[in-house]
Amino acid sequence: MQFIASFVLAALVAAGSALVVPRSSGPATFYDPAGALGACGNPIQNTDFAVALNTADFAGGALCGQNINVNFNGASITVNVQDLCPGCAPGGIDLTESAFAALADTSLGRIDVTWS
Numbered sequence: 579m580q581f582i583a584s585f586v587l588a589a590l591v592a593a594g595s596a597l598v599v600p601r602s603s604g605p606a607t608f609y610d611p612a613g614a615l616g617a618c619g620n621p622i623q624n625t626d627f628a629v630a631l632n633t634a635d636f637a638g639g640a641l642c643g644q645n646i647n648v649n650f651n652g653a654s655i656t657v658n659v660q661d662l663c664p665g666c667a668p669g670g671i672d673l674t675e676s677a678f679a680a681l682a683d684t685s686l687g688r689i690d691v692t693w694s
Contacts, residue, residue, distance in 0.1 A: 601694040602635065604669025606648065607687065608678035616661030618642035622674065630661035630672040648673070648693045650681040 609630070611622035618639060622628045629646060630636075641659045648655050648671070655677055663672040671693060675684060682689050 601692065602669045603690065603692040604632070604667055604671065606650070606671050606673055606678065606681070606689050606691040606693075607666075608673045608675045608684060610675050611661070618660045620660055622660050624674055625676045626660070626674050627655060627657045627677045627680070628660040628674045629657040629677065630663035630666070631659055632666035632668055632670045633662065633664055634668055635671075636662045646693050648677070648681065648691050650689050650691045653681050655680045 610624045611626075611628070613621050613623055616622045616628070616630065617636070619642075629648070631641065635641070636659075639662075644659050645656050646659060648657055657673060657677050661672070663670065666672055671691070673681075678684055678689075681691070
């Protein structure tokens with residue numbers, strides 16, 4: 579099923595259609611990219627509101643540069659897809675530390691979020 583969804587998403591991108599990211603939920607963690615290039619080919623700073631998507635949702639880079647909304651306990655932020663998180667569970671995301679901190683105290687390390 580995930581393969582079919584990824585294939586359809588890639589076909590929409592190739593056709594130039596607007597992307598609609600389905601609502602998802604899962605664990606969110608954080609990392610410090612320290613200016614390294616993300617899987618989308620752009621440098622990512624720790625202060626950027628950027629996100630790395632799990633392998634299935636990353637869809638081979640189809641969502642690179644797209645914004646997604648992430649929600650936790652009534653707080654909401656907008657982050658830009660810039661990286662791949664191969665170790666993230668299905669539905670899981672990895673936020674930059676500053677993005678994570680806008681949702682929760684980083685001492686938590688992991689929070690359960692919804693995003694779309």
